[in-house]
Amino acid sequence: MKLEVLGCGGGVGQGQRTTSFLIDELILLDAGSGVGELSITQLEAIDHVFLTHAHLDHTAFLPFLLDTVLGRRQAPVVVHALAETIAVLKAHIFNWQVWPDFNQIPSLEHPLLQYAPLVVGETVNVGKTRITALPARHSVPALGYLIEGEGGGIAFSGDTTHNDAFWHALNQVQNLQHLIIETAFSNADIELAKLSCHLCPSLLLKGLDLLQSRPRVWITHLKPGEADSIMNDIEQLQHPLAPQALQHGQTITL
Numbered sequence: 001m002k003l004e005v006l007g008c009g010g011g012v013g014q015g016q017r018t019t020s021f022l023i024d025e026l027i028l029l030d031a032g033s034g035v036g037e038l039s040i041t042q043l044e045a046i047d048h049v050f051l052t053h054a055h056l057d058h059t060a061f062l063p064f065l066l067d068t069v070l071g072r073r074q075a076p077v078v079v080h081a082l083a084e085t086i087a088v089l090k091a092h093i094f095n096w097q098v099w100p101d102f103n104q105i106p107s108l109e110h111p112l113l114q115y116a117p118l119v120v121g122e123t124v125n126v127g128k129t130r131i132t133a134l135p136a137r138h139s140v141p142a143l144g145y146l147i148e149g150e151g152g153g154i155a156f157s158g159d160t161t162h163n164d165a166f167w168h169a170l171n172q173v174q175n176l177q178h179l180i181i182e183t184a185f186s187n188a189d190i191e192l193a194k195l196s197c198h199l200c201p202s203l204l205l206k207g208l209d210l211l212q213s214r215p216r217v218w219i220t221h222l223k224p225g226e227a228d229s230i231m232n233d234i235e236q237l238q239h240p241l242a243p244q245a246l247q248h249g250q251t252i253t254l
């Protein structure tokens with residue numbers, strides 16, 4: 001299994017791109033501005049999109065992806081997400097006003113966009129890859145994901161504040177190799193982190209202390225302009241798992 005980091009920024013500017021990971025060429029995890037890095041051929045190859053939640057930094061390039069591949073592929077693009085997230089996409093994006101409804105294009109019988117509602121704990125199999133929805137706690141309904149292949153698992157928190165259920169779910173995973181987890185704010189902004197349901201380093205530590213396995217830990221969703229202070233706070237924790245900042249263009253292979 002190969003995961004490519006197309007975007008891992010908490011915003012844009014200075015070459016940063018928002019959350020999007022490509023797995024084995026055909027699975028997209030979130031559809032932030034990182035999707036714009038792909039070639040048309042690579043966009044055509046995406047069969048499944050798994051969304052953590054409806055916020056724009058995770059969905060903004062889904063409309064452009066669909067627009068580009070229309071007429072270039074026969075099979076639909078399946079969008080997996082919570083029912084609440086799908087309802088937001090239908091009402092506020094694919095509503096013929098902000099963007100065409102690709103759930104009716106090119107025809108009602110064979111639409112390009114196919115929705116697949118998910119619940120926490122559910123697993124979807126794509127070839128030999130298993131994708132399981134993990135619990136998250138954000139300002140809107142949200143999920144994390146566990147992606148498992150023969151070489152082990154990669155967990156992704158999505159956007160979340162501290163949530164015991166997420167860490168307990170990770171402790172059930174047999175062979176967790178990598179954990180990609182957001183830390184959107186520095187400790188100085190802990191109140192903002194709590195208010196917006198994100199993590200800061202001290203809240204991250206609360207979770208890491210619950211973790212019973214020893215994956216590589218990668219930090220994502222660093223607020224633009226704050227990356228150094230957030231990573232500095234994390235270094236101060238001196239946690240044995242030594243979390244590192246995830247990088248645009250990085251590849252994780254299992």
Ligand SMILES: [Zn+2]
Nearest residue numbers: 053055138159
């Ligand atoms: Zn969010």
Ligand SMILES: [Zn+2]
Nearest residue numbers: 055057058159
């Ligand atoms: Zn976000």
